[in-house]
Amino acid sequence: MTAKTASSDRLTAEERHELPASAFGIPETREFPLVDAAHVRAAEAYFRYAPDDKKAALARRILARADEFGVEVRSRVVRGWAGERV
16 A cells, blocks of 8 residues: 655645554554555654553554565664564
């Protein structure tokens, strides 16, 4: 699923609205879209701003989507929250 605009790597409000909740790292609040490799990298970069009670699930979703898009998640913090030994 590619939800990029022609001129930007940012999602428009309309594009975000059209995405299913499952396309987000935090589905309940529709935060951290994980629709392509660039957004997975952004979610890794902004992970520290996620609420602590959502970080474990978000980390697991980031890693799962990273595998799908061939993105290497280097953050020891994300990997630690996902339950991996770092």
